[in-house]
Amino acid sequence: MADSRPSLRTYSYLGPRGTFTEAALAQVPEAVGQNWRSVNNVGEALDDVIEGRSDAAVIAIENSIEGGVSVAQDALATMPGLRIVGEYLVPVNFVLVARRGTTLADVKVVNAHPVAYAQCHNWMDATLPEHGHIPATSNVAAASALFENNLADAAIAPPGIVAHYDVDVLAENIGDNPNAVTRFLLVSKTTALPEPTGADKTSLIAELPVDRAGALLELLEQFSTRGVNMSLIESRPIGDELGRYRFIIDADGHIRDERVADALLGVRRFSPGVMFLGSYPRADKASITFDPKYSDDVFVEARDWLRGLITGEPEA
Ligand SMILES: O=C(O)C(=O)C[C@]1(C(=O)O)C=C[C@@H](O)C=C1
Numbered sequence: 001m002a003d004s005r006p007s008l009r010t011y012s013y014l015g016p017r018g019t020f021t022e023a024a025l026a027q028v029p030e031a032v033g034q035n036w037r038s039v040n041n042v043g044e045a046l047d048d049v050i051e052g053r054s055d056a057a058v059i060a061i062e063n064s065i066e067g068g069v070s071v072a073q074d075a076l077a078t079m080p081g082l083r084i085v086g087e088y089l090v091p092v093n094f095v096l097v098a099r100r101g102t103t104l105a106d107v108k109v110v111n112a113h114p115v116a117y118a119q120c121h122n123w124m125d126a127t128l129p130e131h132g133h134i135p136a137t138s139n140v141a142a143a144s145a146l147f148e149n150n151l152a153d154a155a156i157a158p159p160g161i162v163a164h165y166d167v168d169v170l171a172e173n174i175g176d177n178p179n180a181v182t183r184f185l186l187v188s189k190t191t192a193l194p195e196p197t198g199a200d201k202t203s204l205i206a207e208l209p210v211d212r213a214g215a216l217l218e219l220l221e222q223f224s225t226r227g228v229n230m231s232l233i234e235s236r237p238i239g240d241e242l243g244r245y246r247f248i249i250d251a252d253g254h255i256r257d258e259r260v261a262d263a264l265l266g267v268r269r270f271s272p273g274v275m276f277l278g279s280y281p282r283a284d285k286a287s288i289t290f291d292p293k294y295s296d297d298v299f300v301e302a303r304d305w306l307r308g309l310i311t312g313e314p315e316a
Pocket residue numbers: 014018019020021022060063069092113115116137138139140158182
């Protein structure tokens with residue numbers, strides 16, 4: 001007999017179970033009860049989406065202490081066909097864990113995800129000034145490796161690690177900032193845009209025309225002259241030669257907002273390479289405010305006026 005149950009959707013995330021990325025996925029309402037696929041890195045998660053093994057992936061994109069997650073920014077820039085459809089925030093703090101019986105004095109080598117390690121620099125340097133570091137694929141992978149080999153004496157991990165592994169917690173709250181937050185994106189292959197909510201964000205990547213004085217200013221003007229606030233602009237090397245950069249941009253608003261659409265048209269005319277990454281609801285749900293002269297009806301009225309001039313309608 002044919003199986004009439006609806007098939008589950010699959011979501012890829014940086015695992016294993018217990019990572020902050022899994023905590024971000026748990027915030028995605030439509031992912032609850034679906035199939036969660038644990039992978040080893042951001043590229044694998046996005047490949048899953050492109051090749052159809054998953055319907056969507058959750059990836060870390062920015063940390064409030066460490067800044068942009070460059071591997072995720074570069075993957076989005078070089079893997080066409082992906083769209084950001086959601087944004088989630090996870091508070092992050094860390095513990096130092098070890099195999100049972102280990103003391104702080106025994107710790108010579110620490111295993112940690114590079115982004116987590118960078119957030120614990122002050123504590124590590126003050127408490128274990130001579131420690132060595134080996135990188136892990138995730139915070140939880142760092143802890144699980146303690147039971148697979150003896151390369152490290154301790155691992156930096158999320159506080160919830162004790163629910164998954166039989167470890168001693170050598171120190172708590174070792175992050176440099178107790179209010180650290182990591183921003184995650186839900187990425188899918190769909191081209192259907194999430195509906196505007198009034199609290200949206202639009203992400204894109206743009207290259208500058210080569211060797212032109214004021215090119216970056218001209219890029220910024222595409223947004224400022226339409227009253228669109230940019231909440232993030234970050235450069236990443238394109239990688240083909242020294243001194244060439246692409247700019248990762250988050251702008252307030254949805255592509256269906258006239259002022260945002262008009263800014264994107266300006267960027268498209270100006271930039272030799274522009275990639276639209278998506279318009280999606282902001283994680284903080286903060287409503288976008290803007291000067292009334294940039295509201296949709298003002299753009300529509302101006303366009304109608306122009307159309308009238310062209311078609312020869314008498315001016316009202
Ligand atoms: O999701 C996890 O737990 C990870 O190990 C990844 C990751 C990241 O890539 O930024 C997530 C959150 C923390 O900022 C540190 C590491």
